[in-house]
Amino acid sequence: MNGALRDGLEGWGMQGTWSAFAVRGFRVVWLAGLLSVAGDQLARVALAILVFERTGSAGLSAATYALSMLPALVSGALLSWLADRFPRRRVLVACDVVRALLVAVMAVPAVPLPLMAALLVLVQLAEAPFSAAQGAVLPELLGGRYEAGQAVQQVTTQLCLVLGFAAAAFVVTGVGAHAALAIDAATFAVSAVLLRTGLGVHPPPSDGVADGVVGGATWWRRSWHQVAAGAVAVRRDRRLTTLVWLGWLALFTVVPEGLAVPFARQVGADGGWVGVLLAAEPAGAVAGALLLRRIARPARVRALGVLAVGTSAPLMAYWAQPGLGAALALLFVSGMCSAYQVTAGATFVQLSPPQVRGRTLGFARTGMVAGQGLGIVLGGLLAQLAGPATAIAAAGTAGALVALAAAAAWARRRPDAVSAALPAEA
Incomplete structure (x- = not known):
């Protein structure tokens, strides 16, 4: 470098x-x-x-x-x-x-x-x-x-x-x-x-043989066995379960992305602003990642729940039907808090057993993709009935409530002990 x-x-x-x-x-x-x-x-x-x-x-x-x-x-x-x-x-x-x-x-x-x-x-x-x-x-x-x-x-x-x-x-x-x-x-x-x-x-x-699957098993049975192995590994470790929960909160915060075009039309912005609306959250995530790297890892791990709530909470301000400038600011702040996903993801990978790490990652990512797709679909349906700003506000409110429960669960996982169990940072 x-x-x-x-x-x-x-x-x-x-x-x-x-x-x-x-x-x-x-x-x-x-x-x-x-x-x-x-x-x-x-x-x-x-x-x-x-x-x-x-x-x-x-x-x-x-x-x-x-x-x-x-x-x-x-x-x-x-x-x-x-x-x-x-x-x-x-x-x-x-x-x-x-x-x-x-x-x-x-x-x-x-x-x-x-x-x-x-x-x-x-x-x-x-x-x-x-x-x-x-x-x-x-x-x-x-x-x-x-x-x-x-x-x-x-x-x-x-x-x-x-x-x-x-x-x-x-x-x-x-x-x-x-x-x-x-x-x-x-x-x-x-x-x-x-x-x-x-x-x-x-x-x-591992030795390259699917755990517990006999050689004559069909590809389909073997695949589902491996899916189950990833899910079971996550379920057995409450720390992994809670980290997956924190990651899957993206189903709420992806709604503004799916509604960027109709929201831009609602506030009277031309098509060129759609790209700016889409870029606001990733820009905030960059700023958030840079700021989080200034904080010691134990504090980052402790803050996962709080930041998860902070990712959805700004979207609740869409109840006030914000204009373009306010919406960009809200998305930027939401993106800053979403940088917690870096620490959550890294902690999840490092805590996953190496022999099933690919499967636990596949399980977690599949759930996140499913959640994001579901969030976009439901957000679009609600936008048809009540307008895009209201749909985004509803997603933010629901996300903040679920994130509060996830934050409470994470506090019970003893974050300081989790941080101490991770490999020392170089």
């Missing part, structure tokens, strides 16, 4: 965070992930524009967005166990190669929309085992630097989202939707090469 970037991170309160870059494997995984995030931003905008241009239907354009989430409900449950069954580098590279090939086909102008939708589903199916393998390998690479690495990923990913929302539409308009999809395919290909040449094999911690 160069000195200027390191000094910049330290100057913004990220003391010690740059140490994660001392690990070569982390640099490879970080850069590969960043390439994929940047490419995916282009692809999402490209597909939305492409579908709207071909059909003129806002409903079909929204359905395309839903297709980027729904397959994860299946793959997160049925495919995440691959990260604990095969060498993790092999899983990462295979998923990237599959996605590169599928998106390359999507980039061909002659591909009809139904086939493109089917290919998009397959692309998203490959995301879950990739994320599970990535999440499982990082603790092995970083050890005591793990949360520092998580903070780096959070900040840079959120910055990619902020810049992506602002720039993707201009890029797609400039080069065309199909060219943007080709760029996304290239990012997956480059990521695969980086991981294959720069990352160690990282065999799974």
